[in-house]
Amino acid sequence: MNVANRSSRAAVSPLASSSSAATTAVKGGLVEVDMYTDIPSFELSLDEFEEFALARLKVLRKIEELKTRNTPHEAFRTALASTLKQHLPNPKIDAASHYILRAAYCRTEDLRRWFLAQECKLFSFRLENCSNIREFMKANSIDLERVDKTEKERLRSKLTSVIGAPSPLEFPSTEYYKVPFMEALRLVSNRECYLEKGMAYIPLAKIISIVEAKYRVGLSKSLVFAGHNIDNATDEEHSRIGPLLKSMNSQYTGPTQLSSLDNGEALTAANVDANARSMPLCMSQLHSGLKRDHKLKHQGRLQYGLFLKGAGMTMEEHTAFFQREFTKIMTGEQFNKQYGYSIRHMHGKEGKRASYTPYNCMKIVLGSPPSGGEHHGCPYKHYDDENLTALLGKLKIGSEGRDAIMKLKREGNPNLACAKHFEVVHGGAGSVEGVSLEGVGNHPNAWFAASRKYYEAKEGGGGGKGSLGSGSKEIEVMAE
Amino acid sequence: MGAQVEEEHEFGVNDTAADAVASKTKPINSVTDFSPELLSIYYSRLFPFELLHSWLSYDPSTLTGNTTKQLAGASILSRREFSTTVQIHGDEIYKRYQSFSTQADIATAIRKQNPLKIDIGAVFNYAPKDHKSLPGGKLQPVQRELVFDVDLTDYDPIRNCGCSGAAICGKCWKFMVMAMEVMDAGLREDFGFKHLAWIYSGRRGVHCWVCDEGAREMGNDARSSVASYFEVSLASEKNKNAHLPHPLHPMLRRAHKILEPHFISSIIPEDGHGLLATQASWTKLLLTLPEAANPVSIELEKKWRSNKHHSSPAEKWEELKAALQSFIGKSGNSKAPKNVSNSDKLKIEHWPIETVFKYTYPRLDINVSKGMNHLLKSPFCVHPKTGRVCVPINMELVQEFDPLTVPTLRQLMNELDEYAGDSVGHEWQKTSLKGAFEHFQKKFLNPMLNDVRKSQRAEREKRAAVVGDF
Numbered sequence: 001m002n003v004a005n006r007s008s009r010a011a012v013s014p015l016a017s018s019s020s021a022a023t024t025a026v027k028g029g030l031v032e033v034d035m036y037t038d039i040p041s042f043e044l045s046l047d048e049f050e051e052f053a054l055a056r057l058k059v060l061r062k063i064e065e066l067k068t069r070n071t072p073h074e075a076f077r078t079a080l081a082s083t084l085k086q087h088l089p090n091p092k093i094d095a096a097s098h099y100i101l102r103a104a105y106c107r108t109e110d111l112r113r114w115f116l117a118q119e120c121k122l123f124s125f126r127l128e129n130c131s132n133i134r135e136f137m138k139a140n141s142i143d144l145e146r147v148d149k150t151e152k153e154r155l156r157s158k159l160t161s162v163i164g165a166p167s168p169l170e171f172p173s174t175e176y177y178k179v180p181f182m183e184a185l186r187l188v189s190n191r192e193c194y195l196e197k198g199m200a201y202i203p204l205a206k207i208i209s210i211v212e213a214k215y216r217v218g219l220s221k222s223l224v225f226a227g228h229n230i231d232n233a234t235d236e237e238h239s240r241i242g243p244l245l246k247s248m249n250s251q252y253t254g255p256t257q258l259s260s261l262d263n264g265e266a267l268t269a270a271n272v273d274a275n276a277r278s279m280p281l282c283m284s285q286l287h288s289g290l291k292r293d294h295k296l297k298h299q300g301r302l303q304y305g306l307f308l309k310g311a312g313m314t315m316e317e318h319t320a321f322f323q324r325e326f327t328k329i330m331t332g333e334q335f336n337k338q339y340g341y342s343i344r345h346m347h348g349k350e351g352k353r354a355s356y357t358p359y360n361c362m363k364i365v366l367g368s369p370p371s372g373g374e375h376h377g378c379p380y381k382h383y384d385d386e387n388l389t390a391l392l393g394k395l396k397i398g399s400e401g402r403d404a405i406m407k408l409k410r411e412g413n414p415n416l417a418c419a420k421h422f423e424v425v426h427g428g429a430g431s432v433e434g435v436s437l438e439g440v441g442n443h444p445n446a447w448f449a450a451s452r453k454y455y456e457a458k459e460g461g462g463g464g465k466g467s468l469g470s471g472s473k474e475i476e477v478m479a480e
Numbered sequence: 481m482g483a484q485v486e487e488e489h490e491f492g493v494n495d496t497a498a499d500a501v502a503s504k505t506k507p508i509n510s511v512t513d514f515s516p517e518l519l520s521i522y523y524s525r526l527f528p529f530e531l532l533h534s535w536l537s538y539d540p541s542t543l544t545g546n547t548t549k550q551l552a553g554a555s556i557l558s559r560r561e562f563s564t565t566v567q568i569h570g571d572e573i574y575k576r577y578q579s580f581s582t583q584a585d586i587a588t589a590i591r592k593q594n595p596l597k598i599d600i601g602a603v604f605n606y607a608p609k610d611h612k613s614l615p616g617g618k619l620q621p622v623q624r625e626l627v628f629d630v631d632l633t634d635y636d637p638i639r640n641c642g643c644s645g646a647a648i649c650g651k652c653w654k655f656m657v658m659a660m661e662v663m664d665a666g667l668r669e670d671f672g673f674k675h676l677a678w679i680y681s682g683r684r685g686v687h688c689w690v691c692d693e694g695a696r697e698m699g700n701d702a703r704s705s706v707a708s709y710f711e712v713s714l715a716s717e718k719n720k721n722a723h724l725p726h727p728l729h730p731m732l733r734r735a736h737k738i739l740e741p742h743f744i745s746s747i748i749p750e751d752g753h754g755l756l757a758t759q760a761s762w763t764k765l766l767l768t769l770p771e772a773a774n775p776v777s778i779e780l781e782k783k784w785r786s787n788k789h790h791s792s793p794a795e796k797w798e799e800l801k802a803a804l805q806s807f808i809g810k811s812g813n814s815k816a817p818k819n820v821s822n823s824d825k826l827k828i829e830h831w832p833i834e835t836v837f838k839y840t841y842p843r844l845d846i847n848v849s850k851g852m853n854h855l856l857k858s859p860f861c862v863h864p865k866t867g868r869v870c871v872p873i874n875m876e877l878v879q880e881f882d883p884l885t886v887p888t889l890r891q892l893m894n895e896l897d898e899y900a901g902d903s904v905g906h907e908w909q910k911t912s913l914k915g916a917f918e919h920f921q922k923k924f925l926n927p928m929l930n931d932v933r934k935s936q937r938a939e940r941e942k943r944a945a946v947v948g949d950f
Contacts (some may be wrong), residue, residue, distance in 0.1 A: 100701055188705045189704065196670065
């Protein structure tokens with residue numbers, strides 16, 4: 001799998017960063033747009049290898065997040081531009097990280113699809129921004145023939161009787177290109193271009209969609225190819241970077257403060273009940289389920305356990321907390337026998353010793369829905385309208401907030417509904433210092449962290465400990 | 481479409497009593513026009529194996545008969561799937577994945593099986609006959625003509641000549657002529673395809689085989705795109721709100737130019753489908769006008785009903801169009817009424833075009849075109865229900881093609897018996913198949929193989945230039 005090899009090999013090349021110049025448009029140090037057709041060849045340390053990959057992963061996950069939130073076009077562009085500047089500041093990191101993630105995401109159909117979707121979005125964002133698209137096309141040998149003036153005039157009435165054609169006012173300044181119709185299949189099938197003798201006549205703006213399609217096809221093919229060949233990489237390469245690549249997709253890139261509570265107060269078996277008011281609905285449902293039934297089914301233990309771990313609860317505290325609840329209906333010995341292992345496993349102390357990451361919303365939403373006696377899943381996805389409304393009512397969320405949340409839920413936007421929930425119960429959170437709304441509605445841990453910060457600021461550093469805010473009352477209601 | 485699927489693609493038995501009535505004007509007597517015995521004679525004396533072989537080989541050397549350099553297994557022909565429908569003890573059995581490497585192989589197998597139908601599938605990466613010894617999923621289609629299938633059963637909602645299902649008459653055959661003209665022009669002018677073979681399907685439809693190299697190498701996505709390009713959602717009983725998009729795409733404008741004369745000559749008159757021929761029919765048509773055009777329809781209804789008025793259907797159509805134009809203020813001396821919205825105006829403006837399309841635009845069986853791996857009945861077969869040969873259609877004389885005069889097996893046997901001329905190279909030259917077959921050879925096969933030869937030569941020279949070996 002040379003994609004991976006090359007980027008990590010000690011290939012000392014004086015051409016390092018300029019080797020990809022032919023297909024890359026660079027402006028002001030930032031990559032404008034890259035088709036990634038030339039495999040870069042430069043030296044990377046293993047640390048850089050991982051660092052670059054994680055940097056790109058943050059960008060791609062940001063894209064996914066912006067997409068799931070249905071971010072408006074302009075806001076999307078601004079957010080993505082700043083993320084890019086922060087994480088992929090130069091062509092070297094950009095190219096290297098792209099190829100490393102290709103290798104990491106080629107292994108299964110699901111990974112490939114995810115990677116392809118985000119990368120294509122990134123590509124089209126960059127292409128739209130590109131200041132000299134024609135130069136870029138030329139460099140990438142995309143075969144475009146410009147339609148000359150006389151021909152354009154001859155075809156005027158035909159070119160303008162196509163859906164989406166430029167208006168008569170715009171027509172004179174619109175540049176047309178002709179490409180073989182096979183390059184413009186989407187436009188052909190929708191009759192969005194004029195065809196003559198096998199050539200599609202297309203205004204420059206629509207050429208972009210063609211280049212995108214080309215990029216998608218190329219990337220998709222090479223991902224499949226890489227997927228088939230990744231195991232043929234030499235043993236030496238495999239042992240060095242194989243494990244890195246394999247774990248890449250499960251690396252956690254969210255805000256780092258999630259792993260511990262900022263004020264030094266760790267989440268423990270003792271304070272978890274008080275902190276339940278800061279949990280998003282999915283987790284507070286699991287929490288109250290656990291308090292009520294004194295047990296959780298497998299999926300629930302995983303979803304909730306990893307969340308607690310992500311929120312900074314240690315394995316010992318995790319065990320203590322679960323033991324406290326579970327032993328109300330079983331003996332300590334039974335608990336240890338049946339559940340001890342899986343808790344240790346979750347913390348990477350058993351089996352293959354993998355450190356599991358907390359579930360993000362995508363995983364919870366797409367996961368299997370809860371059935372009788374189970375409390376896992378996403379309430380905004382898996383509960384029916386009636387149950388959810390009743391639940392929100394129990395939580396004393398006013399009818400206005402409830403209606404707003406339910407509207408988003410009914411529209412099939414669980415992430416937005418959840419973010420709305422946050423907004424409703426944390427009035428003015430956006431303006432509270434130290435509260436980051438990033439990831440709220442996309443990761444339960446982000447919700448939790450933001451909520452903790454919020455109460456901390458409101459209540460003056462006391463955390464939730466012992467205070468009888470309205471939040472704790474809610475939890476009591478639910479725990480009945 | 482269901483019945484059509486049965487005819488073309490079902491992998492099994494097809495036999496319904498209703499299908500047995502194949503022609504209204506000239507009932508087919510299946511005893512005399514078709515029988516396994518007659519079919520067997522057809523395969524042994526008349527079936528043009530040389531044309532089929534030459535075509536499917538895509539090898540110019542087959543023209544000269546000098547085919548020695550053929551490498552078995554590597555040739556396009558040997559990787560082509562043939563499927564046959566054979567009758568054994570009254571059961572129809574569908575045999576897929578057959579392949580042959582020479583003309584003699586094809587002829588031997590066909591003569592031995594005496595199939596009711598031969599289907600042609602894709603060219604695969606391996607010889608399909610070895611499919612059982614290949615690991616699953618290994619056999620993949622790599623090439624296939626782009627095919628189109630139009631069938632009269634899809635026109636049932638608008639056929640007003642008394643025919644339905646498998647029955648056809650000269651009036652409804654006009655739909656096929658219109659479809660062929662529109663598709664032929666579109667495929668040639670828009671897509672630049674040159675090598676199109678139009679074949680009568682033996683009963684109530686036509687097939688088109690686009691054989692250009694570019695077309696044969698298209699993937700499924702490209703086939704879908706081309707098919708969708710031609711697909712128009714037409715207003716029907718079920719979907720009254722299907723409207724053509726505005727502006728009208730150049731392809732549709734051309735189609736309208738081809739179709740409107742046909743609409744006037746064979747859809748609206750009494751001796752056609754009578755759309756504007758009687759008071760009942762024009763009232764029905766006027767009812768399909770957009771509501772905003774009610775004043776026009778009331779006025780025309782009154783005018784046409786009065787005894788003094790004796791305009792022909794064609795004059796009525798022109799009158800109707802002119803009335804609509806002036807109603808929306810498009811003609812010189814009138815101004816648009818204020819109470820008609822722009823979207824209504826557009827609807828009214830498009831109505832005549834949409835009406836023409838509704839009654840004339842090709843109704844393709846799109847699924848046949850979309851897949852590389854879709855089987856389609858071979859040309860030169862004989863339709864068991866009609867006994868007629870699936871003959872190539874000469875597009876230059878497409879208006880004169882009459883499916884009801886296509887020779888049947890019985891007729892061909894008589895012609896063979898009665899032939900008294902000179903000896904000929906092929907026995908089909910003694911029969912009325914001569915014109916159609918020779919046209920296929922001269923106007924389709926030869927030019928296509930010449931193009932293949934040219935591109936092979938260019939390829940050789942390119943290769944030679946690369947290795948410096950001239």
